Amino acid sequence: MLDYRIRTLDDADTPAADALFRGTLHHRPTSVEQLDDLKPSYAPGRALGAFDGDELAGTALSYPSALAVPGGATLRMAAVSRIGVRADHTRRGILTALQRHQFQDLVERGDVVATLRASEATIYGRFGYGVAERTRSITVDPLTARIRPDLAPVGRIRLVDDAEAKTLLPTLYERIGLHRPGMMARPAELWNIWWIRAAKVDGLSRTAVHTDAEGVADGFVTYRASKAAGFRAELTVDDLHGATPTAIRELWRFLLGVDLIAAIKAGSQPVDDSLEWLLVDRRAVRVDAVQDSTWLRLLDVPTALAARTYGDADSVVIELTDDLLPANAGRYRIGSDGARRTDDPAALSMGVAALGALYLGDVAPSTLAEAGLITTPGGPDPAALRRADRLFRTPVLPHCGSFF
Numbered sequence: 242m243l244d245y246r247i248r249t250l251d252d253a254d255t256p257a258a259d260a261l262f263r264g265t266l267h268h269r270p271t272s273v274e275q276l277d278d279l280k281p282s283y284a285p286g287r288a289l290g291a292f293d294g295d296e297l298a299g300t301a302l303s304y305p306s307a308l309a310v311p312g313g314a315t316l317r318m319a320a321v322s323r324i325g326v327r328a329d330h331t332r333r334g335i336l337t338a339l340q341r342h343q344f345q346d347l348v349e350r351g352d353v354v355a356t357l358r359a360s361e362a363t364i365y366g367r368f369g370y371g372v373a374e375r376t377r378s379i380t381v382d383p384l385t386a387r388i389r390p391d392l393a394p395v396g397r398i399r400l401v402d403d404a405e406a407k408t409l410l411p412t413l414y415e416r417i418g419l420h421r422p423g424m425m426a427r428p429a430e431l432w433n434i435w436w437i438r439a440a441k442v443d444g445l446s447r448t449a450v451h452t453d454a455e456g457v458a459d460g461f462v463t464y465r466a467s468k469a470a471g472f473r474a475e476l477t478v479d480d481l482h483g484a485t486p487t488a489i490r491e492l493w494r495f496l497l498g499v500d501l502i503a504a505i506k507a508g509s510q511p512v513d514d515s516l517e518w519l520l521v522d523r524r525a526v527r528v529d530a531v532q533d534s535t536w537l538r539l540l541d542v543p544t545a546l547a548a549r550t551y552g553d554a555d556s557v558v559i560e561l562t563d564d565l566l567p568a569n570a571g572r573y574r575i576g577s578d579g580a581r582r583t584d585d586p587a588a589l590s591m592g593v594a595a596l597g598a599l600y601l602g603d604v605a606p607s608t609l610a611e612a613g614l615i616t617t618p619g620g621p622d623p624a625a626l627r628r629a630d631r632l633f634r635t636p637v638l639p640h641c642g643s644f645f
């Protein structure tokens with residue numbers, strides 16, 4: 242790794258960085274016409290390159306964002322993306338060096354957590370990322386799916402054109418707010434690359450907005466139809482958010498009513514989604530997969546632990562290890578009144594990736610203990626695990642709903 246140099250990328254590096262990253266995913270580079278649109282997504286100072294001489298060999302970047310945590314607080318979050326190492330330079334420690342550099346940089350910026358979506362589940366655990374949120378992918382049969390008749394329609398749906406969507410959606414998403422743990426703020430850089438992607442993908446992309454009974458916009462769905470057999474198309478839901486369960490239900494009512502659709506596919510849906518409970522025939526919804534979505538890295542553990550709320554149980558002391566950011570290591574007492582450092586003996590011991598997995602409430606400490614990812618240094622201690630389960634449990638499962 243001694244031969245590689247890491248530095249921040251600037252505008253002039255964008256074509257090479259884009260071609261390198263897209264190449265590692267086996268995609269063609271962004272077209273010359275779209276490169277100018279892409280440049281702002283390399284947020285100044287946040288894009289890193291590893292160089293072999295003058296040649297770019299690896300990249301990593303992040304977008305400035307925020308993460309909603311249990312209890313309603315939001316934390317400064319780095320949305321990490323575009324990690325790639327050129328095929329002729331892999332397995333020489335370039336990603337490891339980029340991660341170390343990026344973590345130091347993010348801590349200095351004051352980011353409290355980092356999250357990413359992983360191309361492979363075997364890459365990021367070693368850097369302290371844990372799976373903190375999962376999503377489900379579903380297929381809905383529009384020919385049998387009907388909203389229960391006792392649920393009367395509320396408000397109305399309006400199709401908006403691309404130009405209006407580009408101005409309306411960022412504002413509407415902000416108004417909907419980060420109302421659920423796991424939701425993230427969407428910086429302009431991310432909207433920007435989503436618009437670029439929407440122009441590239443197959444199928445006609447459209448946006449529908451729901452307005453409530455008072456005429457206030459409170460939800461949106463962006464969807465795409467690709468031709469299946471004959472006149473019928475397959476509809477893919479790319480983005481669906483609502484301020485209330487009613488707004489989300491009405492967006493689904495609209496999707497189910499679109500003509501000439503053979504099947505509706507939706508990824509990135511909440512694991513505890515209520516869709517099938519809204520339908521006359523719940524079997525119209527098929528769950529195709531439940532997969533890891535948010536990989537969470539706690540960068541500043543004391544701040545992160547103090548920011549979320551905890552359930553009602555006697556406190557428990559945990560011993561934390563963190564090889565890459567050793568300032569986080571040590572003991573923390575976690576109780577219904579909050580979390581703080583302590584010198585008291587620990588009942589539970591875990592690495593920072595396990596704590597990241599627990600943090601939003603997606604998995605119980607006892608489940609991680611069963612898997613050997615949490616240990617009890619003083620010998621078996623089911624009572625401490627039960628307390629930890631109650632402390633970390635959240636009223637709703639986390640859900641993000643933003644892919645980047």
Ligand SMILES: CC(=O)SCCNC(=O)CCNC(=O)[C@H](O)C(C)(C)COP(=O)(O)OP(=O)(O)OC[C@H]1O[C@@H](n2cnc3c(N)ncnc32)[C@H](O)[C@@H]1OP(=O)(O)O
Pocket residue numbers: 265266321322323324325326327330331332333334335336337338357358359360361363364367
């Ligand atoms: C957030 C995102 O952007 S997700 C997209 C990630 N990018 C991709 O998947 C593109 C294709 N893959 C790549 O570009 C590269 O293989 C990367 C970025 C995943 C890894 O880069 P490398 O420079 O090879 O990683 P590095 O050499 O630092 O590896 C560190 C360790 O991780 C392991 N590792 C790296 N990649 C993988 C992998 N894909 N699967 C399993 N283990 C891996 C290495 O074996 C090494 O283990 P060791 O320390 O026990 O020897």
